[in-house]
Amino acid sequence: ADQGPLNVCVQVNLSAEESKSGTTSSAASELCQQIAELPNLTLRGLMAIPAATDDEAAQHRAFSVLAHLFQSLQTSHPDMDTLSMGMSNDYAAAIAEGSTMIRLGTALFGPRQS
Template sequence: MNKQDINENLEKLHQRIHNACVKVNRVAQEIRLIPVTKTKSADIIQMAIESGVHHVGENKVQELISKAEQLQDKNLEWILIGHLQSNKVKKIIQYIQEFHALDSIKLAGKLDKELKCIDKKLDVFIQVNTSNEASKYGISPKQLTDFLGEMQQFAQLNVVGLMTLALHTQQEQQIRQCFQLLKKLLDESRTRYPNLSRLSMGMSGDFEIAIEEGATDIRFGQAIFGHRTLPDEYYWPEQGKK
């Protein structure tokens, strides 16, 4: 993997995003491509920066911290997209600008408390389990209204959107239903919480469907940086839990 490969992969993705948007009368500027750099070295991320990347997503706390410290002079924004344990909150908050997997009020309280200590606010996405799989993280769709109400007590957290991982299947309609449900939940919630405007959903294998259903933030890993040596279950443990 070199800079030219990354450039070409990014160009191909931007074209596919554009085509998907045209299909449903959206504009590509509405879509934020989030390069996911799990398992990739700081040197690879440096190439991505030179290709115009300004923000990246990471799943693992320690991996994010290590890379952020190596690239601290690059003005790069870091997005934590994986599950976060409460005991790692204090370690991570100084490094991240966004968190895309908030799934408990307890965790929100811990984040709020630690953010107050460093006088920082954080944009967060609430993870919703739209596939209703017991093996996945995220609150149930029925919990969202109450969850949003409880979130109002945390002044340091800006709830800007919802996130979901679609059902892992080849059945397009089942994938689409997950995304449609998240969009419906967003539309219903915005009447009370107008700042709630973003949908983090879709990855390399299903992002065109996600765009058709309203996605604004899409994660791309292997489509930009090539295959990983570790299986997805290592970075998305909810896919491997039983």
């Protein structure tokens, strides 16, 4: 059955952590352009999981970087509407910096079972 194009967000590795996936901020524009040209994908936005920290100022700085990248990419991709950043421990900073989607697994379901 035809389900139409798949909605996708580009993951940006803000802190260049080897434990995290995603493109670099500098390569995000080219990747977004390539995705936009594919008929079976719809570029919806950006997502990121920054380095874990309890330092609220550092959280705001990381989310601000992604928010500015998102805004600059919207110039060439005006249909991008999703800025997915923020998890259970940093969602307040993410919302303050413009997140449109947060992920609250631990806050809702508790810590992962090992």
